[in-house]
């Protein structure tokens with residue numbers, strides 16, 4: 001029996017701006033490192049060429065970012081700290097063509113709602129600078145550019161503050177954000193201080209040697225010793241940067257960076273493309289260092305899909321996937337995949353060209369469909385089609401023949417690397433998935 005509540009429903013009320021901002025901050029500001037990311041992105045968007053970062057006690061006590069960017073007009077200072085106030089987009093058309101790092105107009109409002117924030121700015125065309133604190137604007141001495149001082153993060157949200165880790169751990173997160181921003185902005189000079197100690201002082205990189213020096217400075221000499229510089233451009237797509245040689249692959253995932261139009265990205269499609277190229281070349285479970293930059297027309301990219309903008313959506317994922325795998329293969333000097341092999345993504349169900357499925361060290365595949373012609377197998381997040389006749393042939397060559405598909409599959413893992421599975425047309429694949 002369904003119980004009927006006799007209580008009157010709670011009344012609906014609009015949240016106060018303060019609470020609404022704190023709710024929004026919950027999504028964007030998780031820890032000191034998220035504050036640093038937002039402040040640095042704002043400085044980059046403002047065209048800064050010099051950024052000075054000053055941190056105290058893992059950023060919990062202080063995060064200060066000073067830049068020499070365009071500054072903010074006095075009239076806009078209060079607006080900059082309000083929710084949904086941005087200078088970066090105006091219309092829906094702008095939203096489809098974003099070239100700035102920020103566009104939501106919520107970062108500063110969110111940070112302000114969970115910390116004690118001071119904003120100082122000297123607009124390029126203004127006589128002098130102004131400072132805002134607690135809605136009060138006063139004149140201040142400041143060179144052209146902006147300084148944002150964020151103190152006592154989450155002082156007003158004790159529950160949130162409790163979730164912060166040790167100062168040391170928070171510092172490591174801050175360092176990682178700094179590394180990513182510094183790696184994706186070679187034309188900006190950075191200084192990075194913690195507890196009054198200057199930890200990094202990076203000059204503007206005028207040429208590719210200087211860029212390499214910066215990568216070495218931030219990622220270490222060791223990974224760069226076994227890395228290649230690559231630069232491939234085709235049909236409006238460019239992939240450049242540094243890739244580690246497969247033999248230098250390590251198990252840790254540190255120092256693997258992929259930037260799309262200067263934005264740090266974690267993306268399934270990109271990871272898949274990298275794994276597809278490297279897996280057959282590296283020892284099981286290992287991936288080398290990489291620091292790669294994909295450049296493409298912003299129209300071909302939707303960046304408005306994730307609160308912290310860490311994910312993107314491509315207009316044509318297939319072309320991007322193919323371009324990346326081909327660019328990496330040609331740079332590493334490994335043969336391109338024959339185009340009669342197909343990979344089926346379990347999520348998008350689109351068909352893209354792929355390498356021969358390397359099954360030599362796959363985790364045990366799980367049989368999903370057992371057709372007379374083909375087997376559909378799940379391995380991790382991927383669906384893989386295997387032509388039975390080819391599998392059989394391969395097994396024959398190994399001297400083992402079996403008609404039982406389950407047994408066949410258990411053997412498939414043992415096959416040598418690089419076995420090429422036969423053509424299955426995209427139409428067949430899609431039919432099978434119906």
Ligand SMILES: Nc1ncnc2c1ncn2[C@@H]1O[C@H](COP(=O)(O)OP(=O)(O)OP(=O)(O)O)[C@@H](O)[C@H]1O
Nearest residue numbers: 042043046080086087102103104105106107108146
């Ligand atoms: N360092 C800075 N230099 C110049 N202007 C700045 C700086 N920081 C912020 N601003 C101005 O304040 C506005 C609000 O910044 P905020 O970070 O809140 O939003 P946003 O960058 O527009 O979008 P998002 O929320 O996606 O970051 C910006 O649009 C920009 O005009």
Ligand SMILES: [Mg+2]
Nearest residue numbers: 038042102107
């Ligand atoms: Mg911003």
